[in-house]
Amino acid sequence: MGGVNQTTISEFILLGLSDDPALQPFIFTLFLSIYLITTLGNLFIILAVSFDSQLHMPMYFFLSNLSFNDICIITTTIPKMLMNIQTHDQTITYKGCLSQVYLIVNFGSIESCLLAVMAYDRYVAICHPLKYTVIMNHYFCVMMLLFSVFVSIAHALFHILMVLILTFCTKTEIPHFFCELAHIIKLACSDNFINYLLIYTVSVLFFGVHIVGIILSYIYIVSSVLRMSSLGGMYKAFSTCGSHLSVVSLFYGTGFGVHISSPLTDSPRKTVVASVMYTVVTQMLNPFICSLRNKDIKKAFRKIINRILHIL
Template sequence: METENQTVISKFILLGLSDDVDLQPLLTGLFLSMYLVCVTGNLLIILAIISESNLHTPMYFFLSNLSFTDICFTSTTVPKMLVNIQKQNKGITYEGCLTQMYFFMIFAGLDNLLLTVMAYDRFVAICHPLHYTVIMNPHLCGLLLLLSWLICLTYSLLQSLMVLRVSFCKETEIPHFFCELTQILKLACSDTLVNDIVLYFVTGLLGIIPLIGILLSYSRIIFSIMGISSSGKKYKAFSTCGSHLSVVSLFYGAGLGVYLTSGTAHPSRKGSIASVIYTVVTPMLNPFIYTLRNRDMKGALRRVFTRGTYSQ
């Protein structure tokens, strides 16, 4: 018996984080609050960097792009989840699911690559301070950003087009609050061997190579800092990397948890709970992590609020 064509599928069912009706108002309030904090915090970072000329440096250039990516990253999943909870409707159309999956992969990949580029920026700043402005020139910064976009757009388009060849027999339930590629492939009726090979090969490359780059950068940074005789200079050097290292640890730690749970034969909601960390919590915390220990950012934000107060 031949498998029905995937066009028979009109929608998927997103099971979300819980079936408990009593928890739905709590989840709505919690995720709406986190989403608003994420968007507001990252917009303030972008505004502060744009408005302050002393923040027009490679480090803050990449930070502003990371903030923009985090806003888009969270916006691909949370609004749809909130709408589904409010309407008591867990459905998402086939086209909507593929669209969400496509943009989710783009911004997840961008988050990953931007963190890697920022680690390289810190490596150059600490290990080669005299050549920093020459190496991290505007041309290279723009090229690194463009390359990151091209890689993510190509990878996401490839994966999305390959999903179009997959067939589904009936309306299927996804044990998640958004359309994740690994969960979708597990619900397919047709053979997904090629999809799985491409998924794990490319995801491995985009996950392992950037992580190796980050680890190598920080190993060189630590070795260089340990050679500094002044304790004050050591602290200053460590403080410039502390925020970025915290975000990297949170992002990759949560990502590893999701990867391990997604590899199980029977998908469960444990993976969706782990996904909340890197899809919602990490983008929400980034503005706080990058501003609490950064005098330049705190000063820039203070001036932004001051101008806003005087203009009223």
């Protein structure tokens, strides 16, 4: 692998979602709309949790941080793509590309941590309701958030250091609309087998711990709910978990599909649609999934809208 980066290039070329010039205005309009909807939707979640005292609970604390993280993820990818389309310039600098890789891995890791912590929060709320306020106290929630950020930064740094020791030569075209880790490794002209082995091993271990934690939490949750004598209690318990399970399935399903299939497929563009799902669509749908079936969030939304209308 070598200890010194012998990169001889200064930029990469992002091929985007399509090379058809006629489709570029449509893609620009579509993704600009998605970006605005995602940003506004997640901002509403953050504002609702911040200004409504009834939502000052651990579940909504983690939800608001998840919304903030979703804004960060989508801001890492879409604005650059929109700028490239607008300027008809598909290039991204070497440093800019590595920064994008780091940020995507970092925010994706934080998302995974938060989803696991939210599963644990639901487990405590349903299986140990009398101890909920004691276990999920403010100090514990903040420490869990800080720990999630710390391990995610370390995880992202590991990946970016593995990329820095690769050598890049003349092949600079990335068949994607952002710099994705798997595609960057494929472009290396040095031996990248060890990189693949280490990167995928660490990723499987990192995300695997979260998935196992989520599965175990829901095994205990389902077991506890099935022992309830009240149908109303069972419905309420499952309804509070439904939105979280939907977000988990969407995020992990598309994310693992991309990163497991990327080194195996001969057509990298086949993974672009799935990448759009876990880096764009998931972040856009999260506010709707989390709020449509949540009366408290909808009530807080109405309060915010009424305040805005009153000011206007």
